[in-house]
Amino acid sequence: xxxxxWLTAAEATRAFAARKLSPVELLRALLARIEQLDPKLNVFIxxxxxxxxxxxxxxxxxxxxxxxxxxxxxxxxxxxxIIDVAGLPTTCHxxxxxxxxxxxxxxxxxxxxQAGAVILGKLSTHxxxxxxxxxxxxxxxxxxxxxxxxxxxxxxxxxxxGVCAGLFPLALGSDTGGxxxxxxxxxxxxxxKPTYGLVSRRGVFPLSFTLDHVGPxxxxxxxxxxxxxxxxxxxPADPGSAPSTARHFGRDLMxxxxxxxxxxxxxxxxxxxxxxxEVTAALEDAARVLQAEGAELRNVTLPTLNEFAAxxxxxxxxxxxxxxxxxxxxxxxxxxxxxxxRLLAGAFFSAGDYVGAQRRRAQMIAGVxxxxxxxxxxxxxxxxxxxxxxxxxxxxxRTYPRQARTPFNVTGHPAMAMMSGLSDAGLPLSVQxxxxxxxxxxxxxxxxxxxxxxxxxxxxxxxx
Amino acid sequence: xxxxxxxxLARAAGLDKAVADFPDDVFAAAQQAFGNAGAIHVxxxxxxxxxxxxxxxxxx
Numbered sequence: 001x002x003x004x005x006w007l008t009a010a011e012a013t014r015a016f017a018a019r020k021l022s023p024v025e026l027l028r029a030l031l032a033r034i035e036q037l038d039p040k041l042n043v044f045i046x047x048x049x050x051x052x053x054x055x056x057x058x059x060x061x062x063x064x065x066x067x068x069x070x071x072x073x074x075x076x077x078x079x080x081x082i083i084d085v086a087g088l089p090t091t092c093h094x095x096x097x098x099x100x101x102x103x104x105x106x107x108x109x110x111x112x113x114q115a116g117a118v119i120l121g122k123l124s125t126h127x128x129x130x131x132x133x134x135x136x137x138x139x140x141x142x143x144x145x146x147x148x149x150x151x152x153x154x155x156x157x158x159x160x161x162g163v164c165a166g167l168f169p170l171a172l173g174s175d176t177g178g179x180x181x182x183x184x185x186x187x188x189x190x191x192x193k194p195t196y197g198l199v200s201r202r203g204v205f206p207l208s209f210t211l212d213h214v215g216p217x218x219x220x221x222x223x224x225x226x227x228x229x230x231x232x233x234x235x236p237a238d239p240g241s242a243p244s245t246a247r248h249f250g251r252d253l254m255x256x257x258x259x260x261x262x263x264x265x266x267x268x269x270x271x272x273x274x275x276x277x278e279v280t281a282a283l284e285d286a287a288r289v290l291q292a293e294g295a296e297l298r299n300v301t302l303p304t305l306n307e308f309a310a311x312x313x314x315x316x317x318x319x320x321x322x323x324x325x326x327x328x329x330x331x332x333x334x335x336x337x338x339x340x341x342r343l344l345a346g347a348f349f350s351a352g353d354y355v356g357a358q359r360r361r362a363q364m365i366a367g368v369x370x371x372x373x374x375x376x377x378x379x380x381x382x383x384x385x386x387x388x389x390x391x392x393x394x395x396x397x398r399t400y401p402r403q404a405r406t407p408f409n410v411t412g413h414p415a416m417a418m419m420s421g422l423s424d425a426g427l428p429l430s431v432q433x434x435x436x437x438x439x440x441x442x443x444x445x446x447x448x449x450x451x452x453x454x455x456x457x458x459x460x461x462x463x464x
Numbered sequence: 465x466x467x468x469x470x471x472x473l474a475r476a477a478g479l480d481k482a483v484a485d486f487p488d489d490v491f492a493a494a495q496q497a498f499g500n501a502g503a504i505h506v507x508x509x510x511x512x513x514x515x516x517x518x519x520x521x522x523x524x
Contacts, residue, residue, distance in 0.1 A: 210515075325478070329481065341493050342496070344474075360504050361514070363507060
């Protein structure tokens with residue numbers, strides 16, 4: 001059997017069913033790996049090993065009695081620390097909320113418990129899921145398992161680094177400007193931002209009401225489908241929740257891409273924000289893989305990355321300021337500097353700026369929907385550079401905004417990032433696939449075909 | 465951008481403490497905001513409505 005810490009969720013549950021492995025055995029192996037590697041990677045803010053062991057023992061008893069709840073039963077999951085877990089604080093990686101003990105689970109966590117998943121604890125993030133890696137916060141920033149001198153992407157940093165390093169097979173993250181897909185890109189794993197409203201955000205500390213999404217980070221496409229199946233669903237208490245009945249996101253994973261129409265958004269990385277040459281080469285390779293698998297590939301034009309980013313920043317800035325204004329007025333010194341600067345920007349947007357950005361957003365949505373009349377899925381860049389060093393704030397500030405993820409927070413379309421190569425320096429490169437609203441199954445179908453056509457998902461970081 | 469204007473806008477937003485303790489952050493934030501707002505091609509047709517629209521239903 002594969003080393004236990006590299007088992008996917010699907011492999012683990014098959015082993016549970018065959019009585020070759022128990023949830024407690026798997027959890028103990030992961031706890032040992034966490035003890036070994038977390039001091040180097042800073043993935044956890046709060047590891048709740050006792051509660052996880054209790055949950056694993058309960059899962060073991062139920063499975064032994066023939067009561068299998070589903071494909072995540074007994075599988076450990078890490079939770080980004082802006083998402084509530086009953087009995088643990090939700091600190092948002094900030095001094096502001098150090099004592100923010102929660103008594104109820106977020107809806108997504110509650111659904112995971114119902115599915116029998118084992119909640120491991122709370123994971124590092126950028127402060128309030130904003131800004132970037134910082135050293136002036138109560139907890140250190142997570143580090144990249146491919147090279148701990150580099151950042152793992154964010155803001156779902158611990159989620160990405162932990163899945164990548166084999167500390168757990170599944171994690172929840174959130175994505176307001178790319179924060180699930182960025183760590184997936186930097187760490188060489190799979191990250192899915194579902195359609196806006198597909199996954200409830202109740203119990204998730206908001207960053208930007210109309211841009212926030214919750215999504216899975218995993219090492220394989222099939223595991224992302226399983227995790228998304230568990231957490232998707234309408235929630236009338238989340239004003240953005242969609243009354244969608246989309247389910248069984250992995251149903252088409254083996255269908256291949258023959259005759260699918262794929263639009264390549266080349267201008268994102270060729271002219272809007274010219275990408276690192278290694279990123280460009282890997283993207284071209286990814287496009288060739290899909291063509292070789294039978295997809296029909298043509299270029300497509302969307303609004304520019306720079307304008308998508310500006311719309312995202314105005315909306316995010318205004319909405320975040322409305323949440324943080326009381327703390328910014330009373331305790332500005334309790335934020336890290338990067339976060340304080342980003343949040344203060346919201347004070348300088350006018351009402352007209354905000355409404356104007358929302359009106360432009362409507363046009364952008366129409367533009368992307370128009371593209372989907374001719375294409376079933378889009379392919380484009382995710383990060384335009386490999387991850388920078390953590391001790392190089394200038395390079396981090398230069399590269400962090402160089403990304404093609406915000407367009408699909410602005411429009412709400414489902415989008416996912418996954419590994420497309422390794423740079424000469426040994427850091428992951430990435431590709432992004434985007435679909436029509438609620439057609440996650442098609443996006444995952446394309447991603448699965450790409451995964452089968454390459455070996456990148458089999459590469460492991462040189463750690464541990 | 466006029467620093468006095470930035471300070472006046474920050475104070476109007478109740479950010480006196482931030483102005484006093486972190487003036488560089490306030491100025492940097494203002495520059496970010498003005499740069500982003502100016503990069504958007506706001507629709508000129510008055511009929512273009514924002515997203516998400518108001519929808520009659522539960523709670524409205």
